[in-house]
Amino acid sequence: MTTMAQVICGLARRWCFGALGSPLQVPCLQALPLHLGRTATRASQRDLENAVHQVKLWKKDPGNEVKLKLYALYKQATEGPCNLPKPGMMDLVNKAKWDAWSALGSLPKETARENYVDLVSSLSAASEPPSPAKPAADGEQAGGDLVVTSENHITTITFNRPAKKNAITTQMYQDIMLALQAASKDDSVLTVLTGNGEYYCSGNDLTNFTDIPPEGPEEKARTNAILLREFVDCFIDFPKPLVAVVNGPAVGISVTLLGLFDLVYASDRATFHTPFGPLGLSPEGCSSYTFPKMMGPSKAAEMLIFGRKLTAQEACAQGLVTEVFPDSTFQKEVWTRLRAYTKLPPNAVRTSREVMRSKGRERLHAVNAEECGALQQRWLSEECTSAVVRFLSRRGKL
Ligand SMILES: CCCCC/C=C/CC(=O)SCCNC(=O)CCNC(=O)[C@H](O)C(C)(C)COP(=O)(O)OP(=O)(O)OC[C@H]1O[C@@H](n2cnc3c(N)ncnc32)[C@H](O)[C@@H]1OP(=O)(O)O
Numbered sequence: 001m002t003t004m005a006q007v008i009c010g011l012a013r014r015w016c017f018g019a020l021g022s023p024l025q026v027p028c029l030q031a032l033p034l035h036l037g038r039t040a041t042r043a044s045q046r047d048l049e050n051a052v053h054q055v056k057l058w059k060k061d062p063g064n065e066v067k068l069k070l071y072a073l074y075k076q077a078t079e080g081p082c083n084l085p086k087p088g089m090m091d092l093v094n095k096a097k098w099d100a101w102s103a104l105g106s107l108p109k110e111t112a113r114e115n116y117v118d119l120v121s122s123l124s125a126a127s128e129p130p131s132p133a134k135p136a137a138d139g140e141q142a143g144g145d146l147v148v149t150s151e152n153h154i155t156t157i158t159f160n161r162p163a164k165k166n167a168i169t170t171q172m173y174q175d176i177m178l179a180l181q182a183a184s185k186d187d188s189v190l191t192v193l194t195g196n197g198e199y200y201c202s203g204n205d206l207t208n209f210t211d212i213p214p215e216g217p218e219e220k221a222r223t224n225a226i227l228l229r230e231f232v233d234c235f236i237d238f239p240k241p242l243v244a245v246v247n248g249p250a251v252g253i254s255v256t257l258l259g260l261f262d263l264v265y266a267s268d269r270a271t272f273h274t275p276f277g278p279l280g281l282s283p284e285g286c287s288s289y290t291f292p293k294m295m296g297p298s299k300a301a302e303m304l305i306f307g308r309k310l311t312a313q314e315a316c317a318q319g320l321v322t323e324v325f326p327d328s329t330f331q332k333e334v335w336t337r338l339r340a341y342t343k344l345p346p347n348a349v350r351t352s353r354e355v356m357r358s359k360g361r362e363r364l365h366a367v368n369a370e371e372c373g374a375l376q377q378r379w380l381s382e383e384c385t386s387a388v389v390r391f392l393s394r395r396g397k398l
Pocket residue numbers: 163164165167168170173202203204205206207208224225227228251252253254275276279281284391395
């Protein structure tokens with residue numbers, strides 16, 4: 001099942017043609033461009049397969065409208081006219097796909113195939129040739145939405161989706177867990193999370209919520225809750241000091257997790273926002289426990305229930321941030337300090353941290369489980385669905 005997240009975010013590497021969709025209107029087929037790369041014969045099944053392969057190699061997101069056209073044409077070319085029952089209103093992905101496919105009416109399979117091949121051919125000709133993969137530098141994993149580097153005994157995990165304000169996709173949750181597992185075993189003394197660009201992180205990618213599997217939204221909520229629980233567990237159990245280098249605004253889960261970090265250094269440009277109320281959500285990342293403990297129940301309520309956004313200075317006053325630096329010198333000052341910390345005897349650092357952490361760990365796991373259970377219900381609520389739809393439609397994603 002291809003996801004709405006893929007449709008919207010253009011996660012090309014995970015594309016397949018089972019389910020591309022978007023509620024955008026499908027332009028009439030006569031408007032499709034003529035083929036460029038093929039002689040004027042009817043497209044064969046082989047041409048179709050080649051075109052499908054070609055699309056998988058595209059590096060650049062062709063946009064929702066094109067992806068929708070491709071999905072509909074492929075289904076028409078391989079299965080004929082759409083005769084599936086119309087999905088319900090809340091099933092955004094399947095409804096979008098259904099609309100697109102149905103709009104092709106009784107278009108013959110051969111014509112759909114030809115139009116698919118023509119469309120891919122014209123778009124491939126217009127796009128740049130794929131660039132060879134950049135070789136990873138020493139100690140660096142290949143770039144992508146998450147970049148992991150290890151240098152001078154510091155492993156750095158960087159959110160790297162600046163165009164999306166570093167929103168965390170489902171894949172990124174998985175990749176962060178893998179990066180943490182690796183960092184727990186490497187020779188680093190510190191593990192740092194930071195963001196590339198203007199934002200630290202805008203929290204959970206809201207299009208994650210629209211990826212509904214065939215089993216329905218309940219299954220989605222269940223698997224999300226499992227993923228979230230595992231993800232937060234990795235932070236609870238992480239054996240080395242965790243440092244957040246908060247280079248800019250932080251939202252949602254990127255804020256709540258900070259309660260599980262050892263050091264939080266923030267630029268004076270950073271803000272800390274947990275808009276769970278407006279999103280119909282409830283807190284995660286153990287913040288329902290760590291925030292009241294750190295800042296007192298009333299300040300925690302202001303943030304976690306009522307969504308008050310804190311400046312870096314306010315977050316520092318509440319104990320969420322360790323220290324605030326002027327943005328102009330932020331990177332230099334913070335990294336100098338972190339490098340100095342790596343010179344400390346590593347076993348002493350680890351032991352001190354362990355004795356500080358071990359007492360609360362069991363409690364944190366219980367809190368995590370409870371928060372994930374509550375969220376599993378919240379994700380299925382009308383309040384949450386409407387909030388996500390509002391966000392996506394405001395940005396022209398629906
Ligand atoms: C396994 C599941 C686990 C779930 C765990 C749960 C976690 C809870 C949370 O994290 S709740 C918090 C969720 N985040 C948000 O609500 C933030 C949503 N984003 C915004 O409000 C704004 O985008 C902003 C304030 C971060 C930035 O606003 P600005 O106007 O400066 O920029 P744009 O809105 O134009 O954003 C630029 C592009 O980035 C996309 N984008 C930003 N944030 C997200 C996001 N969280 N999810 C998905 N996409 C996001 C935005 O759509 C723009 O994309 P576009 O250029 O293609 O339109």
